[in-house]
Amino acid sequence: MIVASDLLFSTLSGKNKVNPRFGDGPHRPSQAGLLSRGKVILGFTDYHSHILPALDDGSNDVLESLRMASILAEAGFSTVHCTPHRLVGAFEATPAQVVEQVATLQRSVDAADIPLQLLPGMEYYLDEFLMFNLQSPLPLGNSGLLLIEAPLQAIPPSLVHSLRQVRATGVTPLIAHPERCQVFFIPEGKGPATPRLSLRQALGGLLPGSGPRPAAVQPNTPLLDRLREMGCRFQADIASFSGGFGVEVQRRAMALLKMGVYTQLGSDAHRAKGLAETLRRGLLAIEEAAGKEALELLLK
Numbered sequence: 248m249i250v251a252s253d254l255l256f257s258t259l260s261g262k263n264k265v266n267p268r269f270g271d272g273p274h275r276p277s278q279a280g281l282l283s284r285g286k287v288i289l290g291f292t293d294y295h296s297h298i299l300p301a302l303d304d305g306s307n308d309v310l311e312s313l314r315m316a317s318i319l320a321e322a323g324f325s326t327v328h329c330t331p332h333r334l335v336g337a338f339e340a341t342p343a344q345v346v347e348q349v350a351t352l353q354r355s356v357d358a359a360d361i362p363l364q365l366l367p368g369m370e371y372y373l374d375e376f377l378m379f380n381l382q383s384p385l386p387l388g389n390s391g392l393l394l395i396e397a398p399l400q401a402i403p404p405s406l407v408h409s410l411r412q413v414r415a416t417g418v419t420p421l422i423a424h425p426e427r428c429q430v431f432f433i434p435e436g437k438g439p440a441t442p443r444l445s446l447r448q449a450l451g452g453l454l455p456g457s458g459p460r461p462a463a464v465q466p467n468t469p470l471l472d473r474l475r476e477m478g479c480r481f482q483a484d485i486a487s488f489s490g491g492f493g494v495e496v497q498r499r500a501m502a503l504l505k506m507g508v509y510t511q512l513g514s515d516a517h518r519a520k521g522l523a524e525t526l527r528r529g530l531l532a533i534e535e536a537a538g539k540e541a542l543e544l545l546l547k
């Protein structure tokens with residue numbers, strides 16, 4: 248049974264201590280941590296991480312991977328999908344290599360007494376090589392989900408076409424961090440006509456305490472609905488809610504969260520540095536906006 252709320256947020260309240268075994272990471276949750284408190288297992292699942300060492304632009308080495316594992320366990324995660332980039336020409340780890348590295352890192356995690364299960368996966372870039380890569384795909388554990396990153400310059404028709412092809416292979420596309428992709432939003436000025444401004448709005452920054460208002464975020468609802476009808480799912484980066492990718496992405500993430508678009512959460516963690524604070528702020532922001540039950544569902 249997953250019980251987040253008080254346990255999660257009391258632990259995320261900045262009381263992490265230093266674990267001398269892993270440098271500046273927090274201590275493992277053996278005594279004051281989540282897993283021992285009230286015999287409740289939180290069992291949060293991280294659907295997106297770059298925790299495997301030296302495979303892509305994520306963790307640099309095993310020590311950093313153990314720091315990341317320790318921080319994630321401390322935050323209440325018990326399962327982490329290891330999803331290095333699969334991007335032809337840049338990051339070309341094979342499914343077999345990922346599976347092998349997961350097993351290797353799991354042994355180190357176990358030896359360090361960090362209560363975390365690692366599962367193999369991959370973050371596939373949606374390009375012309377994707378279908379070739381899917382001849383032997385590596386889904387997220389046994390979930391049947393395939394983590395896919397849409398290019399920043401994607402256009403709706405080709406995105407739908409490609410994802411339909413992916414769907415036809417029998418896997419379920421889990422679209423990574425849509426809040427970071429312009430294609431899922433209507434560009435400013437191309438949405439429905441803007442209502443007439445009030446005098447105060449028109450004067451903008453000329454009036455004291457009334458700076459120019461940022462344009463409202465407009466999700467591309469027809470596109471999102473179409474992809475959802477096709478069976479696609481959507482994973483949010485926790486860092487998007489903590490402002491790690493800027494204010495615009497933060498506003499987009501909030502808009503999609505309130506629309507109920509997201510089905511999974513991921514740390515998308517690349518480094519140990521700053522991870523604990525990113526998780527703390529991001530999860531609190533999600534809870535504040537959507538409530539504890541919704542947060543727990545996204546972390547299942």
Ligand SMILES: [Fe+2]
Binds near residue numbers: 295296297
């Ligand atoms: Fe990623």
